[in-house]
Amino acid sequence: MTAAKLPVAPRTLSLALVLVLALMMGCSDDKTGEAPDMQASVKIAQPLIQQTIEWDDYTGRIEAVDSVDIRARVGGHLESVHFTAGARVNKGDLLFVIDPRPYQAQLNLARAELERAKIRRELAKNDLARAENLHAARAMSAEDYDARQKGLREAAAAVASASAQVDAAKLDLDYSEIRAPISGRIGRAMVTPGNLVGIGIDASVLATLVSIDPVHVYIDVDEQSVLRYRRRAHQLNPKSHDLTGTPMQLAIADETDFPHQGHIDYLSPRENPDTGTVTLRGVFANPEQWLIPGFFARVRIRASEPYPALLLPERVLITDQTLRFVWVLKADGQLDYRHIVPGPRIGNLRVIREGLAADDWVVVVGGQKLKAAMPVKPEKITLDAAGTP
Structure with a gap:
């Protein structure tokens, strides 16, 4: 028995035809639409020009100006101790009494x-x-x-x-009364009452006393930098090239800026042949006693007088092996992969010594994926004093 074929309603055929035509028109619209924009959007700005003082950074160690090992000058039994470990004492204060x-x-x-x-x-x-x-x-x-x-x-x-x-x-x-020879901070007593203390080269150290205000900071500086500092000092005073008085700044571990101000007061008379460096010493006031002998510190030496410098945000600079580059948009709209010579870092900014002019337009946003000859859509902006777009 053969199944009978059912007739297709004309209305159903019409609906199917409409759907097919709509699908074909949609495909046609996709093919005839505009091509996507291939230009890279970037922001460009001219370098900042600011009065700048250059500083060179070093790592140093804080030392006490005076440090004294307290020893007895006469022998006998230690009778009493008259200070608290770690306390500040003044010159002449009673520390120990020997019978x-x-x-x-x-x-x-x-x-x-x-x-x-x-x-x-x-x-x-x-x-x-x-x-x-x-x-x-x-x-x-x-x-x-x-x-x-x-x-x-x-x-x-x-x-x-x-x-x-x-x-x-x-x-x-x-x-028999041992008194503080200097003002400063004293350590713990190394000998307790009742013990016999001696004199001479075998005398026991009873305590250690260090001065706390001011303090010294020692750093090792390479030969080229020492020569540069001395030439600068000679320019300021043609009759001398002494570094004494050259400004220094200091920061300890938890400080982001350099709040402590000091100056150089000593230059080693000879270079260390093993390291090729010369030891410099700075002196810093320490009225609040944040600078503790033995601490490491970040130290800066003033390396220039104020001058108008070109500066760019540090993040804008591109490192290519050992060289530094920036993207510069030329007058014809083409990108220039420009080699520059950077100077010291000033906060979030970097001094540009060579390679840029004040009227150059530098890519400051969007330069990470740029390539030579790539078309760009630039937006001109102005950097604020901190280099922020």
Whole structure:
């Protein structure tokens, strides 16, 4: 039995035909639309011109101007400690006391000897006075008279010797009280009360005391930089090329800028042949005591006088092996892959020493994927003082 074919409704055929025609028209529209824009959108700006001072960066170590190992000058049992570890002390403050009784006894003995010597001197003086009368009356021989004179001189010398012994005993008694030789911050006591302390080369260090204001900072500088600094100093003062007084700035680990101001106060008289560097020392005020001896620090040395410099944001510069480049849009609309010579970094900006003119238009946004001869759609903008578009 053969199945009967059902007739197709004319309305169904019409709807299918409309759908096919619509699909064909859509394809036709896609093929005849405009081609996508192949120009790269970029933002261009002219370099900033700012009065600039160049600084060279180094790593240095902070050192105390004065550092003293406290040792006893007389021996004996340590009786007491009079400071708190880590505290600030002033010059002359009492730090340690060594049992003073033996030295007080020595002083008393020396004073007694001095009194005895003075009495003997008075006796010798009286003997000489009587001898002078007898010698004038020719009742005493010249030898006896000379002996009386000699006796007075010996007695006077004995007084001077006894007086010196008193002074020495006073010093020993004074040394039983150990006082701060400088102002600064003191470490912990290395010897506790009751221990016997000695003197001389084997004397124990009782504590360490370092000055805290001002501080020194030592850095190692290469030969070329030292010569450059000295030539600059000579330009400022033709009669000298001394670096003393050259401004320095310093920052410690948690500081982003350089808030501490100082200057060079020492230049090593010779170069280190192993490193090819010369040691420079700076001095910095430290009233708030943030600069602790032993800390590492970032140090900058002023390398120029103020001058108008061309600057670009650091992110704009392209590194190609060892060279630096920027994209420059020329007057004809073509891109120029321009080689430049950068200078030091000033915040987020980089000094451009060579390769750019003040009226050049530099790609500052969108230059990462550019290629030579690529068409671009530039938008001119102006950089603010920080180099932000």
